[in-house]
Amino acid sequence: MSNQIPLQVEQLSIRYHHKPVLTDVSFSVPAGKTVAIIGPNGAGKSSLLKGIMGLTPVIQGNALFYGKPLAEKRLTTAYVPQREEIDWDFPIDVMDVVLMGRHGQLKFWQRPSQSDREIAEQALKDLQMWDFRERQISQLSGGQQQRVFLARALAQQASLYLMDEPFAGVDVATEKAIIELFKQLKAKGNTVVCVHHDLNTVSEYYDYVVLINSRLIAAGPTDEVLTQDNLNKTYGGRLSLLNDLTEQMYRSRLDNAHDSD
Amino acid sequence: MNGFEPYPEIGFMQQAWHHLAVFWSFEDINATWVLIGSLLLGMSASVIGAFAFLRKRSLLGDALAHAALPGVMMAFLLSGSRDAEVIFFGALLSSLLGFWIIDWLPKNTKIKPDAALAITLSFFFALGLMLLSYIQTSEMANKSGLDKLLFGQAAAITEDDIQLLIWVTSIVLLTVLVFFDKFRLISFNRLYAKTLGVHVKFYEVLLAIMIVLSVVVGLQLVGVVLMAAILLTPIAAARFWSHQLSTLLILAALFGAISASLGAQISYVAPAMPTGPWIVVSLSILFFISFIFAPQQGLLKRYLDYRQLKQRVVQENILRTLYKLLEREHFQRNHFTLAEITALRSVSTADLTRSIQRLIKKHLISEKSNGYSLSEEGLLKAIKLTRRHRLWESYLSQHADLNSEQVHQQAERIEHILNKEQEEQIVAELMEQLDPHGAPIPKLPSQNLRETKNK
Numbered sequence: 001m002s003n004q005i006p007l008q009v010e011q012l013s014i015r016y017h018h019k020p021v022l023t024d025v026s027f028s029v030p031a032g033k034t035v036a037i038i039g040p041n042g043a044g045k046s047s048l049l050k051g052i053m054g055l056t057p058v059i060q061g062n063a064l065f066y067g068k069p070l071a072e073k074r075l076t077t078a079y080v081p082q083r084e085e086i087d088w089d090f091p092i093d094v095m096d097v098v099l100m101g102r103h104g105q106l107k108f109w110q111r112p113s114q115s116d117r118e119i120a121e122q123a124l125k126d127l128q129m130w131d132f133r134e135r136q137i138s139q140l141s142g143g144q145q146q147r148v149f150l151a152r153a154l155a156q157q158a159s160l161y162l163m164d165e166p167f168a169g170v171d172v173a174t175e176k177a178i179i180e181l182f183k184q185l186k187a188k189g190n191t192v193v194c195v196h197h198d199l200n201t202v203s204e205y206y207d208y209v210v211l212i213n214s215r216l217i218a219a220g221p222t223d224e225v226l227t228q229d230n231l232n233k234t235y236g237g238r239l240s241l242l243n244d245l246t247e248q249m250y251r252s253r254l255d256n257a258h259d260s261d
Numbered sequence: 262m263n264g265f266e267p268y269p270e271i272g273f274m275q276q277a278w279h280h281l282a283v284f285w286s287f288e289d290i291n292a293t294w295v296l297i298g299s300l301l302l303g304m305s306a307s308v309i310g311a312f313a314f315l316r317k318r319s320l321l322g323d324a325l326a327h328a329a330l331p332g333v334m335m336a337f338l339l340s341g342s343r344d345a346e347v348i349f350f351g352a353l354l355s356s357l358l359g360f361w362i363i364d365w366l367p368k369n370t371k372i373k374p375d376a377a378l379a380i381t382l383s384f385f386f387a388l389g390l391m392l393l394s395y396i397q398t399s400e401m402a403n404k405s406g407l408d409k410l411l412f413g414q415a416a417a418i419t420e421d422d423i424q425l426l427i428w429v430t431s432i433v434l435l436t437v438l439v440f441f442d443k444f445r446l447i448s449f450n451r452l453y454a455k456t457l458g459v460h461v462k463f464y465e466v467l468l469a470i471m472i473v474l475s476v477v478v479g480l481q482l483v484g485v486v487l488m489a490a491i492l493l494t495p496i497a498a499a500r501f502w503s504h505q506l507s508t509l510l511i512l513a514a515l516f517g518a519i520s521a522s523l524g525a526q527i528s529y530v531a532p533a534m535p536t537g538p539w540i541v542v543s544l545s546i547l548f549f550i551s552f553i554f555a556p557q558q559g560l561l562k563r564y565l566d567y568r569q570l571k572q573r574v575v576q577e578n579i580l581r582t583l584y585k586l587l588e589r590e591h592f593q594r595n596h597f598t599l600a601e602i603t604a605l606r607s608v609s610t611a612d613l614t615r616s617i618q619r620l621i622k623k624h625l626i627s628e629k630s631n632g633y634s635l636s637e638e639g640l641l642k643a644i645k646l647t648r649r650h651r652l653w654e655s656y657l658s659q660h661a662d663l664n665s666e667q668v669h670q671q672a673e674r675i676e677h678i679l680n681k682e683q684e685e686q687i688v689a690e691l692m693e694q695l696d697p698h699g700a701p702i703p704k705l706p707s708q709n710l711r712e713t714k715n716k
Contacts, residue, residue, distance in 0.1 A: 055452050074458035081453055090315065090449050091506045100446050104457035109439055136504045156457075 005067065006031050006160045006191040007052070012061035014044065014051045020214065020246040021047045025061070027210055027219035032189045034182050036196040036206040036222075040235050043213040045195040046082065049162050053079050065160060075104055078158035080149050082165055088138050094148050095133040098123055101155030116155075123154035126184065127177050143174030150181060161185065163194045167201070179205065202226060214243060280530040289529075295415045296525045298426050299540060302482055303491065303521030305430040306475040307513040308437055310492025311499075312468055315448045315506075320375075321363070321469070323489035324382040326476045328359025330389025330485055333410060334396060343403055345421035352477040359385050360469050386485070413484030415528060415536030422481050429478045433471050437510070444468060445506055483537030490541040491517065498548040501555035520544040574677055575608065575616045577646055580625065581676075582606045583635050584643035588700075596632040644703045650676040651702040652687045659691065665698055 008028040014021045022044040029035050037045050050056040052063040054070055065073035078101070101123070102116040112120070124130040127147040137145060146166060153161055166178055182205065185192055196202060202209060202222065209225045211217040211234045218230045287293045313321050329352035336351025337343060359381050366377035396404050406417060437444065447454045447464050455461050476488050483491055499512035524540030553560045582605050586597045599613065608616075617633060620626045625639035635643055653675045657668040679687075 050452075053456050055455060071458075074456075077456070079453065079456040081450070085452070086450060087317075091500075091504045091509055092445065092449060093505070096445075097449075100450070100453070100457075103442065103446055103454070103459055106442075108443065108460075111442060138504070 004031060005029065006065065007193065008064040008067070009048075009052060010061050010064070012048070012051055012063065013059050014047050014056060015059055015250055016047075018247055018250040020243055020250065022051065022212070023215050023242070023246055025212060025216045027216060029191060029193060029210075030208060031191055032186055033191060033207040034186065034205060035191070035193040035208040035210060036202050037193065037210045037212065038196055038199070038202060038234065039212040039217075043234075045212065046164050048212065049079070049164050049193075049195060053077075053162060055079075075156070076159045078153040078156040078161050080153045080161070080163040080166060083142065083146055083149070083168065086145075088140075088145065090137065092137055093133070094124070094129060094135050094137060094140070095120065097137060097148050098133075098151045098155050101152040104156060119157065120151070120155045123151040126154060127151045127181065128173075141171065143170040146170050147174055147177055150178065154181070159188075159190045161190065161192045163192065165195050165197060167194075168197060199231070277530050281526065284526055284529045291416070291418075292525070292529045294418050294420065294423050295529070295536065296522060298418050298423055298482055299415065299521035299525045299536065300518050301426045301430040302475070302479050303495075303517030303519075303540065304514040305433040306479060306488075306491045307495030307517030308510050309433050309468070309471045309475050311496035311510055311513050312437075312444055312448055313472060314493055314496045316468075319493050320378050320489070321360075322472050322476055322492040324363060324378050324385075325356045325359055325469075325473050326480070326485045326488035327382045327389070328385040329353075329356045329473075329477050329480060330410065331355050331385055331392055332358075333480070334389055334392035334407070337401075337404075337407060338392065338396065341401060343406070345419065345425050349425055349477055352480065353473060355385065356473040356477060357470070360473065389485075409484070410480045411484050411486060412535065413480065413482050413487065413537035415482050415525065416532075418481055422478075426478050429474045433475055436467065436471055440464065440467065441507075483540060487537050487541050490544060494541070494544040494548050495520075498544070498551040501551040501558050516544065516547050520547060572616065572619070575612055576620055576625075577642075577677060578606055578608070579613070579616055579620060580635070580639055580643040581646045581650065583626065583633070584640070584647050584703075587635065587640075587643075595634040596629050597634070598632045601632075641705060644705055646676055648703050648705070649679045649684060651700060652684060652691070653679065654698070655691055655702065656687045669698075 005028050010026050012025045013023050025048065037048060039045050047056060051058045052070075063070065065077055070077065098120040099112045099116060102112050102119065106112065106116075121130065121133075124133055127150055129144065129147050129151055132140065132144060132148075137148065140148065150163075150166065153163070167175060170178070182192055194206070196206070203226055206222055208220065209222045210219040211225065211230055213234050217234045218225045283289055284292050284296075310322060313319055332351040332353070332355025333348050334351075335355070336347050340347050363374075363377050363381050366372045366380070367374045372380070393408060396407060406414070409417060443454075443459065443464050446457075446459065447461050451461055472492070475492070479488050479491060495513035495516040496509065498516050499509045502512055503509050520540050520543035523543040524536045524538075527539045528534045528536040551559070554562075556562060579602065582602050583597060585605060586601055587595060599610070599617075603610070603613065617626065617628075620639070621628055624636055625642060626633050627636050650672045653672040654665075654668040657663050657671060658665065661668075663671070
């Protein structure tokens with residue numbers, strides 16, 4: 001049953017100006033699992049998430065959420081951006097950030113209601129950040145900032161969570177809190193997809209792995225896919241001829257000029 | 262007469278007071294209009310400008326104000342009328358066109374947003390100036406006063422203008438009130454708002470329209486050139502006083518209103534003085550005051566904090582030096598001269614005597630005929646500091662592989678900020694209780710007691 005698949009990516013291609021970032025990436029993600037997207041720097045991991053969420057233009061391919069396009073499944077999907085992308089000086093406190101997670105459900109004139117506040121409260125408590133609810137976000141440590149973002153995603157009450165490097169630069173307490181969160185989400189049958197950097201922790205934290213380096217190398221259960229052979233392919237340099245020719249194709253606009261039969 | 266008249270000081274002051282009294286009695290209807298107009302504009306522009314500021318689109322307001330000029334001139338050329346409504350719609354149209362170009366250029370060409378802003382701004386301004394000179398050399402009736410839109414002329418404000426201002430201010434403030442959460446959401450995290458399914462583009466255009474509205478009605482009062490200051494300076498000043506966005510908006514509106522009323526008064530009392538520039542100057546003064554005196558983030562507060570920290574460090578260093586001397590004398594002599602202190606710690610004599618006086622006042626040390634000695638309380642504090650210093654030294658040399666000179670340098674700083682929990686954590690992670698120079702790590706009497714009990 002295709003609509004039981006939380007996320008299915010079909011032949012996704014992304015370019016930046018003329019440089020190919022991702023070419024023809026297809027994979028699908030099983031429900032109720034934690035999934036790591038792994039690859040070297042510049043492999044297109046964050047771009048993949050952004051492409052899936054429609055935040056960056058995609059030149060080809062699409063992503064299906066429980067068999068439907070994103071527009072129909074917004075409320076079941078929560079996205080956690082990278083911490084560096086945020087202006088942490090912005091005048092806002094922790095509670096208001098978490099309440100932002102409720103705005104997908106609110107009509108354009110509506111303010112968060114009492115039940116929205118209760119949901120946000122629970123999310124903050126789940127991540128041990130309730131005591132910080134009145135803090136300015138600029139006064140939080142890196143790990144605390146990350147937990148606020150996770151609480152905001154949690155407040156969306158989604159069933160699929162896409163996270164861009166949640167473990168990057170966090171303290172031990174936050175790392176434990178995230179692992180605990182993963183367990184809770186899995187227990188509810190939810191699915192978590194993360195861009196992940198640290199190869200040492202992959203097999204411990206994730207059930208399923210997607211290896212990419214400008215293209216898909218492999219995708220599947222961690223114990224089957226996380227092999228030395230696959231890692232060598234992922235980290236052992238790109239297929240430069242493939243990239244060069246793809247770039248040349250974009251530059252020459254051949255992909256538009258050539259009729260696809 | 263040599264062309265030099267004595268300054269009519271008393272007469273001038275009396276006149277000024279008189280003018281001020283008339284101004285605030287609201288008998289002069291024209292002055293009252295100027296006041297109301299400036300207040301409304303000051304409030305709405307500063308509130309809507311705050312969002313441009315927070316979204317790091319500060320110069321957008323400036324560009325849109327310049328972009329309004331050709332629209333005003335075209336509207337006048339086509340209709341031959343200078344009605345507030347006609348001018349308003351002309352300005353609105355060309356500002357929106359300018360906004361569209363600024364938005365379109367970076368998305369479809371290699372031009373970056375800042376360049377797109379600059380190019381659009383100067384192009385529209387040039388176009389406006391061209392049309393203005395054409396109008397001024399033409400035979401058209403009631404063309405005078407159009408050139409005042411460059412720098413504004415509040416005195417020429419009419420009842421029609423005020424009506425328009427009231428409308429625009431109400432619309433702007435109401436919009437912000439209704440969409441506050443959404444505006445904050447897209448200002449804070451635009452991409453995230455998109456993933457929620459929020460119509461980011463709609464709110465961005467709405468914000469831009471609100472800025473255009475405020476800018477366009479402000480032309481008569483402050484002019485094209487100074488409009489950016491009315492949008493941005495209030496929020497920039499407010500930023501020093503609060504971290505809460507709603508408070509910031511109220512403060513910005515307040516700053517906008519205060520400087521607007523100041524500008525209106527000054528230009529009424531001294532008619533040669535222009536309103537717009539005075540509003541901007543008052544705003545800048547408010548900004549400057551905030552920058553220096555704001556209670557949390559002001560320059561003065563930061564300076565005082567720094568000085569306090571520096572004093573504390575000097576005092577704590579003296580306490581630690583006295584402890585070291587005590588240790589050297591095997592705790593047999595507890596009085597030391599200034600020379601003995603300076604031999605171990607390089608401080609200027611002036612700093613030293615001043616800090617010693619402060620320590621005496623706090624009863625941490627006492628002055629005796631043969632020198633200075635640690636009081637009981639001072640000894641406790643000195644032990645605590647020395648303990649932290651040596652703990653950190655040991656921690657670094659055991660865990661971070663630094664040599665003894667390096668660890669001393671670091672411990673000199675860390676000793677002043679370590680707290681109790683961190684101290685306990687270090688103790689838990691230490692393997693031996695000696696510092697890398699071989700000196701014992703002292704314990705507080707209470708700690709000694711606890712350990713003997715445990716034994």
